[in-house]
Amino acid sequence: MTGEYRLADGGRIDRDRPVRFRFDGHDYEGCAGDTLASALLANGVHQVGTSIRYGRPRGIAAAGPEEPNALVQIEEPFPEPMLTATTVELRDGLVASGLPGQGRLATEPDPARYDAINAHCDVLVVGAGPAGLAAARSAARSGARVIVADADTEFGGSLLGTRDELDQAPAWRWIDRVTSELQASPDVTVLPRTTVFGCYDDNYLVAVEHRGEDAFTRQRAWHIRAREIVLATGSHERPLVFPGNDRPGTMLASSARTYLHRYGVLPGRRAVVFTTNDSAYAAAVDLHDAGVEIAAVVDVRPVATTVWTARCVERGIRILTNCAVTGTSGADRVSGAQVSSLPSGDAAPAELDCDLLLVSGGWNPAVHLHSQARGTVRYSEELGALVPDRTPRGVRTVGAAAGTFTTAECLRAGSEAGSDAAREAGFHADVAEVPGSPSGPVTPPQPIWLLPGLSADSDDEQFVDLARDATVADVRKAVGAGMSSVEHIKRFTTIGTAHDQGKTSGLLSSGVIAELLGVEVAEVGATTFRPPYAPVAFAALAGRDRGDLYDPIRVTAMHDWHLEQDCPFENVGQWKRPWYYPQPGEDMESAVLRECHAVRTGVGMQDVSTLGKIDVQGPDAAEFLDLVYTNKMSTLRVGRIRYGVMCHADGMVFDDGTVMRTGEHRYLVSTTSGGAAGVLEWLEDWLQTEWPHLRVHLTSVTEQWATIALAGPRSREVLARVTSDIDLTNDAFPFMSWTDGTVAGSGARVCRISFSGELAFEINVPWWHGRQVWEALHRAGSEFGITPYGTETMHVLRAEKGFPIVGQDTDGTVTPHDLGMGWAVSKKKDDFLGMRSFSREDTARSDRKHLVGLLPPAGSAVVPEGTQLVDSTELPAPPVPMLGHITSSYRSAALDRPFALALVKSGRDRIGQTIYGHVGDELVPVEITEPVFYDKEGNRRDG
Amino acid sequence: MMLIPCPWCGPRNETEFHYGGQADVSYPADPQAVSDVDWARFLFFRANTKGIFTERWNHQAGCRRWFTVRRDTTTNEIFHDDSHEAVTR
Amino acid sequence: MAELHGESPLVTRAETLAGSSVPGVLHLSEVAFTAQVTLRVDPKSPAAERIGTAVGTMLPNQPGQVARTERLQILWMGPDEWLLIGPEGGAEQLQATLTEALGEEHGSVVDVSGHRTIVEVTGPKSRELLAKGCALDLHRRSFASDQCAQTLLARTGVVLLCRDVEQPSFWIFVRSSFARYLADWLADAAAEYRV
Numbered sequence A: 001m002t003g004e005y006r007l008a009d010g011g012r013i014d015r016d017r018p019v020r021f022r023f024d025g026h027d028y029e030g031c032a033g034d035t036l037a038s039a040l041l042a043n044g045v046h047q048v049g050t051s052i053r054y055g056r057p058r059g060i061a062a063a064g065p066e067e068p069n070a071l072v073q074i075e076e077p078f079p080e081p082m083l084t085a086t087t088v089e090l091r092d093g094l095v096a097s098g099l100p101g102q103g104r105l106a107t108e109p110d111p112a113r114y115d116a117i118n119a120h121c122d123v124l125v126v127g128a129g130p131a132g133l134a135a136a137r138s139a140a141r142s143g144a145r146v147i148v149a150d151a152d153t154e155f156g157g158s159l160l161g162t163r164d165e166l167d168q169a170p171a172w173r174w175i176d177r178v179t180s181e182l183q184a185s186p187d188v189t190v191l192p193r194t195t196v197f198g199c200y201d202d203n204y205l206v207a208v209e210h211r212g213e214d215a216f217t218r219q220r221a222w223h224i225r226a227r228e229i230v231l232a233t234g235s236h237e238r239p240l241v242f243p244g245n246d247r248p249g250t251m252l253a254s255s256a257r258t259y260l261h262r263y264g265v266l267p268g269r270r271a272v273v274f275t276t277n278d279s280a281y282a283a284a285v286d287l288h289d290a291g292v293e294i295a296a297v298v299d300v301r302p303v304a305t306t307v308w309t310a311r312c313v314e315r316g317i318r319i320l321t322n323c324a325v326t327g328t329s330g331a332d333r334v335s336g337a338q339v340s341s342l343p344s345g346d347a348a349p350a351e352l353d354c355d356l357l358l359v360s361g362g363w364n365p366a367v368h369l370h371s372q373a374r375g376t377v378r379y380s381e382e383l384g385a386l387v388p389d390r391t392p393r394g395v396r397t398v399g400a401a402a403g404t405f406t407t408a409e410c411l412r413a414g415s416e417a418g419s420d421a422a423r424e425a426g427f428h429a430d431v432a433e434v435p436g437s438p439s440g441p442v443t444p445p446q447p448i449w450l451l452p453g454l455s456a457d458s459d460d461e462q463f464v465d466l467a468r469d470a471t472v473a474d475v476r477k478a479v480g481a482g483m484s485s486v487e488h489i490k491r492f493t494t495i496g497t498a499h500d501q502g503k504t505s506g507l508l509s510s511g512v513i514a515e516l517l518g519v520e521v522a523e524v525g526a527t528t529f530r531p532p533y534a535p536v537a538f539a540a541l542a543g544r545d546r547g548d549l550y551d552p553i554r555v556t557a558m559h560d561w562h563l564e565q566d567c568p569f570e571n572v573g574q575w576k577r578p579w580y581y582p583q584p585g586e587d588m589e590s591a592v593l594r595e596c597h598a599v600r601t602g603v604g605m606q607d608v609s610t611l612g613k614i615d616v617q618g619p620d621a622a623e624f625l626d627l628v629y630t631n632k633m634s635t636l637r638v639g640r641i642r643y644g645v646m647c648h649a650d651g652m653v654f655d656d657g658t659v660m661r662t663g664e665h666r667y668l669v670s671t672t673s674g675g676a677a678g679v680l681e682w683l684e685d686w687l688q689t690e691w692p693h694l695r696v697h698l699t700s701v702t703e704q705w706a707t708i709a710l711a712g713p714r715s716r717e718v719l720a721r722v723t724s725d726i727d728l729t730n731d732a733f734p735f736m737s738w739t740d741g742t743v744a745g746s747g748a749r750v751c752r753i754s755f756s757g758e759l760a761f762e763i764n765v766p767w768w769h770g771r772q773v774w775e776a777l778h779r780a781g782s783e784f785g786i787t788p789y790g791t792e793t794m795h796v797l798r799a800e801k802g803f804p805i806v807g808q809d810t811d812g813t814v815t816p817h818d819l820g821m822g823w824a825v826s827k828k829k830d831d832f833l834g835m836r837s838f839s840r841e842d843t844a845r846s847d848r849k850h851l852v853g854l855l856p857p858a859g860s861a862v863v864p865e866g867t868q869l870v871d872s873t874e875l876p877a878p879p880v881p882m883l884g885h886i887t888s889s890y891r892s893a894a895l896d897r898p899f900a901l902a903l904v905k906s907g908r909d910r911i912g913q914t915i916y917g918h919v920g921d922e923l924v925p926v927e928i929t930e931p932v933f934y935d936k937e938g939n940r941r942d943g
Numbered sequence B: 001m002m003l004i005p006c007p008w009c010g011p012r013n014e015t016e017f018h019y020g021g022q023a024d025v026s027y028p029a030d031p032q033a034v035s036d037v038d039w040a041r042f043l044f045f046r047a048n049t050k051g052i053f054t055e056r057w058n059h060q061a062g063c064r065r066w067f068t069v070r071r072d073t074t075t076n077e078i079f080h081d082d083s084h085e086a087v088t089r
Numbered sequence C: 001m002a003e004l005h006g007e008s009p010l011v012t013r014a015e016t017l018a019g020s021s022v023p024g025v026l027h028l029s030e031v032a033f034t035a036q037v038t039l040r041v042d043p044k045s046p047a048a049e050r051i052g053t054a055v056g057t058m059l060p061n062q063p064g065q066v067a068r069t070e071r072l073q074i075l076w077m078g079p080d081e082w083l084l085i086g087p088e089g090g091a092e093q094l095q096a097t098l099t100e101a102l103g104e105e106h107g108s109v110v111d112v113s114g115h116r117t118i119v120e121v122t123g124p125k126s127r128e129l130l131a132k133g134c135a136l137d138l139h140r141r142s143f144a145s146d147q148c149a150q151t152l153l154a155r156t157g158v159v160l161l162c163r164d165v166e167q168p169s170f171w172i173f174v175r176s177s178f179a180r181y182l183a184d185w186l187a188d189a190a191a192e193y194r195v
């Protein structure tokens, strides 16, 4: 027998498959089909943990995701914090312990796999209780694509916790039949163990499927786009507020019924049932019939419903109407309930012995998703609950979630909603038949929020939110401090902010607030229902987007060669670019100095394939480029290349690169590595929306080419070894020109451009030939000591020449003039983007920041990039007048000293002056210089 | 996750699109003739409408076309305009 | 020197793709070195008509439409943009044909053969595999044979082409720089089918 409180038969568990588990250091046995909570109850364990603020013992209060108390830490199979015992499926070897309201994350990485999948359907049904199943069946029979998801391990919803019959047979027969029918439909996706936790714009819902510990993927996030949604999310029973309402053994009445019928567990031996409505009577009667002694049903209403009274009388169950439980006794478990008569509790309370106190304060429709879908809710006086009011298009909220509480009504409404939804999605759908179910007269509930006549001394024993240990005293404090908005009080008291998101406490707190303020509950309203409906592991949200798959990684055709050199990579946008190529024993600084030296004195090669490339074609291509570059591109001759700067209309530099004229009506434009997509989109913007009359087409060709920069005084000699059809002399192939030819056996477009100031060639070959041409150049260069170099060396070399890097030396507030590149701004054009802004007062200011060079003392350390610059040898009291900051800073092999580029207020007017960089606690003197440090005359570019 | 109706490709997830801000802010025909104040207004001033807003989107991961939609900024409801003319402004 | 044989972007991922394939379930492989040409022209122009005649089929004018000839597949990429796919080595010839048909009219013909490579995904699990990273509705009623779409797969820009809706077969056109990442992603997403 799996636990002394387990019945010999009944329930959906499998007694022939015992499951061993350990909780708080004790070994127990449960059954397949148990939750951790049901297995604990079967073993007589009620207390699971202690409360977060007061350390009070807390037990299992519910049987589902609304559980506010029973938080556990899973230790085995894998550490996972803050799960509710009511939603943990029992499995062999499970090790768990109770939590004091707060858990801890695992310290080791989770070895399980998580993933995500996108799904589309005509009709999504959330919840597979009577309403949801009926809806899914109607919709599925129409041929619509249906997804039906339910958080529970099996379908059936509330029916699983009752002994209700459908068509004069146990309800599970109907459930099984419908589930099988759905599973057999090719266009129906059946998702048990799947919690739909969020509803977002345009019927986009996200769910997490718990596939189990043995599944290849532990959890899967479903991203569902549904044409139509049926929300059959059921309802949660609401507890009651009274002194000592947190003692273990206090449980929602319907949950006790679920433990009985679904798990074959008696949650106690002697129960007091405290209710405001009819539903708890079913629990009293069922538990009685299963052998639980019912001490009394305590009903706040003056008169109990006739049928239930009859059933109780039949069984000798005492009903105390017009009464309430006003206190409990017991230490780790309830041992008695004090019952007083209402309204004023004038008679002395009677003490009833019990080990189980069942409560029912009414039912809260689970309107979370309805509300997230932008449906509105209203407070129903009749039901004492928030019910859906306006429902947005494409959404239907039915069943208990809509405040419909009889099985017959839920089935009918579900079936109609399912066929409606399918019809709306374009299918011929009939309303599928529903099974017959018993229904009886119902007496309206009498919602009660605060018991009258209690002394304020008991306020701090009356819990409103068990998960947050928030009491009536806390709410009274908030109200006393002048708060009246439920949103404010929520934040002040933290009610509704725990793992359960206030499923049991939300409306309860509104009711208590209303009582304390003396207003109607409707006036107080409720707080916003936000996703996630239930806690979701971050791992499930991350899915496979982790590690190397976290974000796309872009590599060039030569990437394997770089990998073979074991070089570190720099992330440039999504690109991986070789940073430097260390030789054995070298650190970064020595590697970069060696690489720089090689380019300045011999020859180096760099993979520059990452630069963006855009083919620009059309009769108006020249006119277009004149508009988008600050300089003039229409005057560029075919065969020649020009460096160009692009500004936004505000005059600020946002990208730069070279422009090759490849034909009368054709150019090839290059962009920065990170800027390619943005530049293309921006060019298309102007072309499509402002200048559609221009006959120009843009095509991205970035990956069409693999591009190799060959730089250094010996570069011409290296190239000459691998090409025979290109005249490499300066006269035939001058600086800033290009030519087509053959390089290392590949068709190639070779350019004379230089980012280092040295004689240099840029060799473009089809992507497919990139690696082979790279290797051929490397071999051809070996006798010249050819040195592969990375982005760091490229940065140093260009900085020595004062060439800015857009995005490093600029930040969106820098004009070409600020960069000292007025020469790149045409004065002969009528207009170009940015031109008008250059005459704005702000861009014409004399104290703008200029890009200048900085020289720290020779022999000193490199001043870090980002260093703030000030004018004095000692820091004045704040606010300190700032001059600017260092944008690039390196050690130069050629100059044998550190140097930097910086944006400095009026920098060009201050050349020769010394200012100070604030590094740590020190002020380091730096001399302002021209930004060009090396080969100012430009003598080296022709070799 | 909004579903944005590309006038060419049809409705797609918003992740395929890039936002282009307020629509109908035209580049002045002759910027040099515009006063500093008006130029600053063109550059920096945009409406921040609560309610129906006409705005531009680019179908970046799709057909790369720019187009205009009207969206209620309080509900994200997009008012469908099936006309391909919506592509240009 | 002789023309080089070339290396496709997924040359080092051939084993990864093959290893991710499960007979009768899923097959992944690279379709390398196809000729690919981007064509831009006004679809209503006489040039568009001439091009249709020259290649043997009218340019598809519906979003997501694909036209086929014996040698070519023509994918709609935009209201005035198409991607033409031909056999390996055919890019020069194809460009010449298009350029000649274009004549003096405004349009553009650009060789993009190296810009993208193709991953072929076939087998009954194809759709499920793609759905793990692609938000498009790939149901047979929504994405049928000879339909294409530019979209995101694993946050990577791709062109998806449905080659066969009944015996599921897809081509994924992916930019060469993203190809390895995508191959690795596909292998990871397909891992569950091997167990």
Ligand SMILES: [Zn+2]
Pocket (backbone or CB within 6 Å): B006, B007, B008, B009, B010, B059, B062, B063, B064, B065
């Ligand atoms: Zn589009």
